[in-house]
Amino acid sequence: MSAFAYFLMAAVAILGVCLLLSRRAGRRDFDREAYGTGQETFLLFGRDSVDSELSARIFDPEDLDFVAIETSRRNARQFRQERTALALDWLRAVRGQVNQSIRAHVRDARENAGLKPSDEIRLGFEFLLFQLSSGILYLVIWVCGPPRAAKLLGYSLKLAAQLRNVTEDVLPAGRYVGVELMDNKQEPRS
Amino acid sequence: MASMVIWLMAIVLEVVPLVRAAEAKFTKHYKLFYSYLAFILLRDLWLLVVYFRWPKFYTYAYWSSEPIGVLVGCGLVWEVYKIALARFPGAARMARNVLAFLFILASTRIFVKAWNRPTWIPGRTGYEIERDLRIVQVALLAGLVVLFACYAIPLGRNLKGIIYGYSLFLVTSVVNLTLRYDLGDSFQRSWEHTQPFCYLFVLLVWCVTLWSYAPIPEPTTEPRLEANYESLVAATKRKLHSARSYVLKAMRP
Numbered sequence: 305m306s307a308f309a310y311f312l313m314a315a316v317a318i319l320g321v322c323l324l325l326s327r328r329a330g331r332r333d334f335d336r337e338a339y340g341t342g343q344e345t346f347l348l349f350g351r352d353s354v355d356s357e358l359s360a361r362i363f364d365p366e367d368l369d370f371v372a373i374e375t376s377r378r379n380a381r382q383f384r385q386e387r388t389a390l391a392l393d394w395l396r397a398v399r400g401q402v403n404q405s406i407r408a409h410v411r412d413a414r415e416n417a418g419l420k421p422s423d424e425i426r427l428g429f430e431f432l433l434f435q436l437s438s439g440i441l442y443l444v445i446w447v448c449g450p451p452r453a454a455k456l457l458g459y460s461l462k463l464a465a466q467l468r469n470v471t472e473d474v475l476p477a478g479r480y481v482g483v484e485l486m487d488n489k490q491e492p493r494s
Numbered sequence: 495m496a497s498m499v500i501w502l503m504a505i506v507l508e509v510v511p512l513v514r515a516a517e518a519k520f521t522k523h524y525k526l527f528y529s530y531l532a533f534i535l536l537r538d539l540w541l542l543v544v545y546f547r548w549p550k551f552y553t554y555a556y557w558s559s560e561p562i563g564v565l566v567g568c569g570l571v572w573e574v575y576k577i578a579l580a581r582f583p584g585a586a587r588m589a590r591n592v593l594a595f596l597f598i599l600a601s602t603r604i605f606v607k608a609w610n611r612p613t614w615i616p617g618r619t620g621y622e623i624e625r626d627l628r629i630v631q632v633a634l635l636a637g638l639v640v641l642f643a644c645y646a647i648p649l650g651r652n653l654k655g656i657i658y659g660y661s662l663f664l665v666t667s668v669v670n671l672t673l674r675y676d677l678g679d680s681f682q683r684s685w686e687h688t689q690p691f692c693y694l695f696v697l698l699v700w701c702v703t704l705w706s707y708a709p710i711p712e713p714t715t716e717p718r719l720e721a722n723y724e725s726l727v728a729a730t731k732r733k734l735h736s737a738r739s740y741v742l743k744a745m746r747p
Contacts, residue, residue, distance in 0.1 A: 359744035402737045409730040414645040418723035419584035421591040427727060430734055454745040
């Protein structure tokens, strides 16, 4: 059993090393091509309200409903497919810009002597979380289409908020009990 | 006969990069690597003498020289770290922390194992000890490689060759030693062939990648003027948060 475990570990290590190094080798001028100058990052976010409106429009069911009512089923299906492709492209663009921003951060951080490993790990974790959630979102959009994905997201966010409220209701009581227990412990001593 | 041919080939392949580097005068750039190569060359020559003159002592001579090889190998990992991150103090700081963590983790595993098993005595369980020490090296080198990839550290052909070759050597050693330890004498015959073949391949990688000196490429862009690390992290976090809220806003009109 342990032999297999070591075999697996070794295979993973070899693959990892080869993949990482070959990936890096493929990126010949990594700094220039992938990082850019750092100025062009986040063109999409916070640009103006027009952009926000347009991106919101992708997920709005209004257009889809209109097409479904006014045209044939075939056209409606085609429209839905195109909207899905557009939504996926949009999400890819957002992810791409986040990646670019992280790369710009990494480029600056690697030469900064004041780097704090804990901050780097925290940031890396946040980035991973973003990648994971946007990856799930990508899958949901691909499977359900943009309007349904938006509905699902709204529902899950509502659920998360409700859960948070419930936890907040319970947690102060928990803290209070904790404080009481500590006080009880300390009383006999004094 | 076959193992003798492999042995002699290994010695030749150890001599080639050493002579080549001495000729082209670039040994000074990778001092510890060439020290390691010189050490294994001398060790192989010494073992060859022992094998023919005092065959009874060969096993003892082999296993007693292995820990020194592992130690010199640690120097090689250290050199990779020093050279690759010389121009990147931030990434070097991160590497120090990650490597210290990995070293403590891997060493603790060995000590706990030794503590729990009274039979784990150096000298008697040579395969297992060497494998455990090699695992520590694998962990350290893997940690370094992941950091190089994350921080996009330019390496250059020579350094890449050293990393490729040594990683391959470490991983094949761990696999072979594990199989030798777990399967016992039944694997001994295969081990006598697989290990030298893997080692020959590693030496070939080193011969090719270290044929001439290839300096580490300079980063093509200048870092931004944001010297304060806190403000850099804050700016990146702000961008991440704005990306998240942008997505949420778009999907929740």
